Amino acid sequence: MLFNSYEYLIFLPVVFLLYWYVFSKNLKARNLFLLAASYLFYGWWDWRFLGLIALSSAVDYWCGLQLGPVTSSDNRVISTDSVVISTNGRNPKDSSIKEKEISPSAGSSRNDLNAKSFRSAAVEEISKSKIFSLFNGRKLYLTISLLFNLGLLAFFKYFNFFIESTTDLISFLGFQPNIHTLNIILPVGISFYTFQTLSYTIDAYRGKLEPTKDPIAFFAYVSFFPQLVAGPIERASNLLPQFFQKKSFDYTMAMDGMRQILWGLFMKVVIADNCAVFVNQAFNNPESQLASNLLIGAVFFSFQIYGDFAGYSNIAIGTGKLFGFHLMQNFAFPYFSRDIAEFWRRWHISLSTWFRDYLYIPLGGSKGSKFQSLRNILIIFLVSGFWHGANWTFIAWGGINAVLFIPLFWFGKNRVHLGIVAQNRAFPTFYELGQVLLTFSVTTLAWIFFRSPDLSTAGTYLSQLFSASILTKPQMDIRVYLFICWVLIFIILEWMGRREEYAIQKMAFSKPALIRYGLYYGLVMAVFLFARKEQEFIYFQF
Amino acid sequence: MSIFSILPLASLYLIFLLENGTADPFYQRFVTPKQKALILGNSKAAQGIIPSIIIEQLADVYQANLYNYSFTVYNSPFGPAYLESVKNKLAEYDGKRYFIITVDPWSISSDINDPNNLDKFEENDRFISDINDVSSNPNVPYLLKWFSKSYYEIILMRSKNNLSKLNEDGWFMTGENVSKNVMDHQRKLMVDYYTDYLNKYSLSELRLKYLKETIGFLKERGDVYLVRMPLHTDILKIEEQVVIDFDQKIHELSNLFDVPFFDYSKSVNVFEFKDGLHLDKKSAENFSNQLVERISRFEELKN
Structure with missing residues (x-):
């Protein structure tokens, strides 16, 4: 079921009403109801994959039980001196x-x-x-969990990629291999829920959380429908305890959730889906396009991917609030970043921190020599790229980001910009503006690899982009001018709300109600009028 | 808060009422009232027969207003869905009325493995099967599920001097006449497209049965004229291979129901086509005039 579908428009209020009016008194019944609603939500796409998510939950629940309760002896350090x-x-x-x-x-x-x-x-x-x-x-159970979850990913997501890459390599060496790929359907959201369950077993293994004995709460945590298919990738330590809390309806929190859902829908439906039309034209046939058209296509893709994914996250987090759940912030105005390190602290935060905690730090993080640290950075970016999809374009995208990040790390400049730009000012300085534009530009160039179907198309796109026709007036339909206006409005609203969790969280609160509701009315109308046929979220494919 | 909830819906309702046939090529056919006389067929008829021309010249014979209720080969091949939709669109009327049913091999064929498997008919998943209420304004089910563009285009296209428009009589007007080069290019594309189709499509006896049923249903309510639309010889050559004895089958139906069959498929070099298949605007006018003359002559001879 898509967030931007009519089915969801019916599903959400029905689940909301039943949740608060029928099931809220009894914790077990409430969690069971959330589990059933989540499975209905997920099964709407393809009920066959419900078995997969149930199996993944069951394996990690069992592993968690085997890992046992947290005791005072956890995290003790092995030392021959301290005996x-x-x-x-x-x-x-x-x-x-x-x-x-x-x-x-x-x-x-x-x-x-x-x-x-x-x-x-x-x-x-x-x-x-x-x-x-x-x-x-205990390591055995962690190993089982890792093998099972990564095995699922390896089979459903990467099997054909490895087969094809091996075939290409063997062909390149002059042999004629006879290897067949399988017709595998990628289950929606598999990369997200496997990472979520992995974090549970790893944290349980490390003694950072108490494994639960309540299977319903655990299964509901893994499949919690607001963030099931495209995150945020919630840590069990944050989300799981919330399934054991008694909740009472909080009007302020629910209204905050509604606003966040509205903003998420605006980002997805108005910005992302409409940018996509022009982006598709640009990327489908880059060799026959003017460079100026390709430039707009690349910039539009930056807003498409942001609107699509951050839009989904906002809807997910907002929906969570409607049910009294706090999900982690996943995007923090990344396009106002002043360098690539800041961008990565603000983009897809739940994935970045996941890789930091479960890959980068176990590899040694920045504790070893400079070269070990560089190796770790390179690994984390490449793996992050590969996580997005079984294609060399994603690996290249990860590699480019690593190349952009490494100089900052090398010179110790990767943690310069920790707060939001122009925190206490209305406008940035010219220097800051230059930094923001430069960061956006290099990010946009890297996105070209992310969006291209293959490396050759990305190469064509880039070579055509830097051709003489960059100075030619782009050939654009009136709709493109309209969407440029929308993107500008979007940037202004994002800038105004950059200090909050999402742009319109507290926007116009100090203004008369008419202005505030006028803003909401404008956004609601924009969502209705500019909605295209139910467009899937890009990150569903990951 | 309650006003805020209603306001966007009320605004949307007003915007829907602004749709005048420029934003969606089919929507108006589902908001106009039930009709007394109909033109049936696919996109060739939708673009090639202008009801207003026929109404004007047949005013002495038929008082019932004619409406073009043709869609596309995907949506309105002969079958249960289209017949049901026609029944829904047809108004009760006691006066003399008429129906123009355009026929071609595609409309009685199917590209599914078993062309007689009703459950697998292509149109089962299209609006023609889904929309039962075909005369409500605004037509909310269509707008929610089948409207082909974003709703803002209702305002955008209305404000533009759009060359493509679904007119009030159901005729879909598509732009001004284009250059010969463009026509040739489009025709070549269509030839490739339909040649590819040739391998997939085969006669559906079930569709033929529904054509028969459609003729029978309408014959009980008025005069029926079977028409095969003109088309370029390049496309005709392909069509002739889809159902080899197509002409014979239609003549049999014509005799069975005692209705005339006007075959324009061999009218070479008379009309101009935008793509070898669809008449351009001027030729649509020309063809509609020729068709009405032929109907008039037929009616004169009959009387």
Whole structure:
């Protein structure tokens, strides 16, 4: 079911009313109802994939149970000096060795030799336990969860890509391979819910959260319909506890949610879907287009992808608020960023922080040598690109962003702009404006790879873009001028509301009600009038 | 708050009423009142027969206003959906009235594996099957589900001097006459397009049965004229391969129901086509005049 569909227009109020008036008193019934509504929402696309999400939930629920409850021994550090050795397990019976006190003073002799030999014995024992514990104890359940979830992704999303790439490579080497691809349908939202469940088992393994024994709450958490198919990718530590909280209807929160939904719909329906028309023309046939047309196409795509994805996130977060749930902010006005590092702190925050916490930091983050850090940065950007789709264009997009980011990191400038631009001023300085425009420009160039069906098209697009016809007046329909106006209005509204969670959160609050409702009326009418036939969200394919 | 809820809907309602046939090529056919006399067929008839010309010249014979209720080969091939829609559009009328049914091989063919499998007919998933109320203004079900553009285009296209328009009589006017080069280019595209179709389409006995049923239904209510629209010889050559004995089948129906069949498919070099298939505006006028003359002559001979 799409957020911008008539089905959802009926689904949401019905679920909302039943949730608050029928099921809100009993926690279990409420969660069960949310689970049923979420499965209906997801099954509307293709009921066959409900089994997949149920299986993924079941595996991670089971793994969570096996990982056991958080105890005071979690996160203990292995140290031969502090004499506490942990098998990294909460449940000693799962471990290859029992937790025990090893102290140099525990031996019969106090001389150095004895102490040294004692230490080496301890280190040897730790090494053995580390290797053994990969497939035993708590690590086993983490490994099962990782293998299962990444296996799902590998099969449904990347299988054909690897087969095709291998075939291309073998052909390139002069052989004629006879390898067939499979006709695999990508289940909607698989990249999102697998990452969400992975965060649960990893956090449970790390002892950062208490695995739940309530299967209904857990299944409802994995499939929570507002953010099921395109995020935000919620951490269990934030979202899961909310399924155990009693909730009472909060009018202010619900109105805030309604405003956020309206803004999300405006971003999706008015900005993204209408930009898409011109973007498709530009990208379908770049070789026969004027450079000036391609420039508009590329800029429009920047707004399409932002409007589409941030629009979805706003609708998701707003819908969550209607049901009393707080979801994390996923976009924080990324196109007002002054450098690429700031852009990545503001763009798809739930994914960026996921990769930071579960990939970048485990790899060593920025703790090792400069070159190790660069390697880690490169890995995280390439993997992030690959997460978006099984295509070399996404990997190239990730690589370009890494190349743009690395100089900032190298010179220690990647954390210069932590607040929003012109925080206490109405307008940016000329310097800031230049920084914002430059960041937007390089981001837009990188998006060309993201949008192109293949690297060759991206190359054609770029070479045509930097041709002499950039100075020629673009050939545009009257509608394009209309959409340029909409994009300008959108930028102005975003700028005005850049200090809030979303642009219109507190807009015109200090003005008379007529002006505020006039703004809402204008947005509602724009959504109705400029809606195209139900257009899918771009990120559904990821 | 309640005013705020109503205001956008009221505004939208007013905007819907502004649609005058410039934003959507079919919508007006579902908002005009029920009609007494109809032209049926696909896009060739929708663009090629101008009811107002025929009404004017047949005013002595028929008082019932003629309305062009033709759509496209995807939406209005002969079948249960189109017949039902025709029944819904037809007004009760006791006076003398007439129906022009245009026929071609595509309208009694299908591109599905089993061309007689009713459940798989292409139009089952199209507006012709979905819209039961065909005379409400505004037609909300159509607007919500089938309107081909964004609603702002109602205002935009109305303000533009649009060359394509669905007229009040159901005739779809498409632009001014174009240059010969453009026509030739479009015709070549159509030839490629229809050649590709040739491999997919085959005669559907079930559609033929529904054509028969449609003729029978309308014959009970008025005079029926079977017409095959003119088309370029390049396209005709393709059509002749879709249903090889098409002419014979239509002549059989003509004899069965005792209705005339006017075949213009061989009228070579008489009309100009935008794409080899659809008459241009001037030729549509010309053809409508020729057709009305022929109907008049037929009626004179009959009397």
